[in-house]
Amino acid sequence: MKEQLKELETEALEKVQLAEDTKALQDVRVAYLGKKGPITEVLRGMGRLSKEERPVIGQLANEVREHIQDAIDSKQNSLEEAALDKQLEEEKLDVTLPGRPVQVGGPHLLTNILEEIEDLFIGMGFEIKEGPEVETDYYNFEALNLPKGHPARDMQDSFYITEELLLRTHTSPVQARTMKQKDGEPVRMICPGKVYRRDTDDATHSHQFTQVEGLLVDKNVRMSDLKGVLNTFAKQMFGSERDIRLRPSFFPFTEPSVEMDISCKVCDGKGCSVCKGTGWIEILGAGMVHPNVLEMAGYDPDVYSGFAFGMGPERIAMLKYGVDDIRHFYTNDIRFLKQYHKV
């Protein structure tokens, strides 16, 4: 019996040493020390031994069990240490390697243009106003001298939400809103914002784009004031060598109405493909606020007069930076955007 136990011990210790992972080690433990293992078997059969043998074998069996258990424990420790060493080796970092460059974003080209326009007009004493993108038919059209059924409504194909609500087709409603708010006091504001039209997207059209509206109302405001402000704006935005010209036009909310051109930067006014041979490029619409518009907003047109203008920042950016497709502003191709990041 003693020899049998000793042999079991040697055999078990060898297997412990050979175990390559904790799973194998666990198998050895179950095989030798488990409920159905040979040591348990010996201890169970103690009853059959003589009185003298019982304590000796019992003690030996316990010793053998302890030795095997100790060997398993220390093997377990060394397996865990080895696993940890391996993990550390695998996860080793070379902290001296150069870092990956971080891509830094920047404001969108349109944001920059809008800020530039805002700064320019703030410099001339204008304040910035905002209005809702979901607008009432009243402010989008009626208050701007475009009653229901007016043919000029067709100039702006609209997204209607209900009979009386629509996505604003221009920023002009903010003129009427601001005048209402100022309640007869002089106004000098610009309003940048998004506008919507039922247009099919192509290189020069978009169902959603940006406008900047301008409005100045006071006593004795004249057309020459409008021209002075627009001239200052054009020269600061496009360069002092640029000339402007005003052409007669029609807008229901202004009388008289004009469109403003700037002399073509590409050919310096001589005529080229960009300006279609005319030497001029249209950049905005403007005019003297129509007496009906003043009156509807509570201003006496015999005392007050004003001018208004509306421009498209996309168009301004396209001219200033030679962008040839309006869709570039909205598709957010990083290769396009990156070219206009300010450093």
Ligand code: DAH
């Ligand atoms: N609202 C006009 C448009 O979207 C632009 C415009 C023209 C605005 C003349 C004005 C203006 O304030 O006076 O086409």
